[in-house]
Amino acid sequence: MKMLKSILAATLALGVASPALAEGMDKVKAGFIYVGPIGDGGWTHEHNQGRLAVEAEFGDKVETFFQENVPEGADAERALTQMALSGANIIFTTSFGYMDPTLNVAAKFPDVKFEHATGFKRADNVSTYSARFYEGRAVQGLIAAKMTKTNKVGYIGSFPIPEVIRGINAAYIHAKKANPNVEFSVVWAYTWFDPAKEADAATALIEQGADVILQHTDSTAPCAAAEKAGNVICFGQASDMAEYAPSPRVSSIIDNWSPYYIARVKAVMDGTWTSTDTWDGIGPGMVGIGEITDAVPADVKAEAEALKDMIASGAYHPFTGPLNKQDGSVWLKDGETADDGTLAGLNFYVEGITGDIPN
Known part of the structure; x- marks a missing residue:
């Protein structure tokens, strides 16, 4: 309201x-x-x-x-x-x-x-x-990093546009803060909605050792693939996807x-x-964080909710330095935050993410 x-x-x-x-x-x-x-x-x-x-x-x-x-x-x-x-x-x-x-x-x-x-x-x-979907991605990244047993997180991207790149970076930054050993693997599906392609992408990531699946595609197929694999968690994308809770879906971003x-x-x-x-974003209510289920340990849930609250209040910006670009060059100095113009056209990965962004 x-x-x-x-x-x-x-x-x-x-x-x-x-x-x-x-x-x-x-x-x-x-x-x-x-x-x-x-x-x-x-x-x-x-x-x-x-x-x-x-x-x-x-x-x-x-x-x-x-x-x-x-x-x-x-x-x-x-x-x-x-x-x-x-x-x-x-x-x-x-x-x-x-x-x-x-x-x-x-x-x-x-x-x-x-x-x-x-x-x-x-x-x-x-x-x-x-x-500002990236605000929700930050919360997901924290949960993912705390819950992975393999230290491998899979991410299904739709198209390599700034909106999607922002989300990958935000998730990775906050995953890395929570677990320095975490690694991200990104698969590009080149579709917004294609359950078969999305399921194939999730399965490929799981076969590579990922036990957490994040997605920027529209269907429930990645969560279905996680459920089939067992011991893999996922997050609802755009909608709650609560039919997969309390596991494998442990939370969600709700538009x-x-x-x-x-x-x-x-x-x-x-x-x-x-x-x-x-x-x-989260503060005005356009981005919601779905229920964090009891499959998430209580201390992790508390950390995630605290991060959500700080973002919502404006006390914390998910893109706060020090942050480097993938090539090691300085992007944001200590305490500096990214401006909206830069975020709107974001076309690079942050330091630590492997692989290239397709043209």
């Missing part, structure tokens, strides 16, 4: 409120474009929960509709065009690869508002929004889009919508 109130206040401050619905608008029509199925149990599931929250909040003042399993690229542009032509007032495009298609279609429909998740290109009718979606639809209703960039 705190997050919703802060977003609403900021949104309303950007313009003068008009009547309950903008001039000539019977109801707001809000469209959602999804890269995966709403039943993926992860990323798309949580975005769809946000859509349902919009319906619950506004009732017959809003009409929502969605299209799932839309590939990034030309298919996305066609889907967006059709959605705009169907009368959408606001469209949420919920994957990084929708960035250019969103800009292209927005230029053709200047009266439609567009909201692009995890991107960095804006226009007068295009906003961007994302969550909470509902307050943001409610606030942005309300801004369209009020006639106060304007292009903004939002990047929130």
Whole structure:
């Protein structure tokens, strides 16, 4: 609720409120474009929960509709065009690869508002929004390092973009602080959602000795692979994935889009919508840490919760020096923290992570 109130206040401050619905608008029509199925149990599931929250909040003042399993690229542009032509007032495009298609279609429909998740290109009718997932990765890294018996942690990356690289680095930094002997192995799946590929990646990492699996892909397949292997733990990604608790899933990162979606639809209703960039984390509530189960020792759980609380309060930043780049050169001096501009374009590993980042 705190997050919703802060977003609403900021949104309303950007313009003068008009009547309950903008001039000539019977109801707001809000469209959602999804890269995966709403039943993926992860990323798309949580975005769809946000859509349902919009319906619950506004009732017959809003009409929502969605299209799932839309590939990034030309298919996305066609889907967006059709959605705009169907009368959408606001469209949420919920994957990084929708960035250019969103800009292209927005230029053709200047009266439609567009909201692009995890991107960095804006226009007068295009906003961007994302969550500081790396804050949750820091907490996961601590737990992973304390619970591994082999000192080998496997990490399934989707695409080598800054969002994913930030998460790998944040997890590794805090794992290394908790356990100096820990090693990370990264496998790139080159997909956001492909259960077969994700399962294969998890299995390969487990066969290499990893007994902890982290992921930046959208399905529950890595946790299923961990469960099958036995003596391997995993973490829910984007959604709680609680069906795998208390083991192998020992905690999770939960994306909470509902307050943001409610606030942005309300801004369209009020006639106060304007292009903004939002990047929130644990403190405002856009990133949640799922229950840390009793499979995690009590002292480790306490350390993880303390780290979460410090990040949430702003007392600690996950990228605080001294930190070096992978090549040994200084990145952040002692006590220095990374600025958002650097993090937004992060394209290197920190010192200690082996392997190259693919082009």
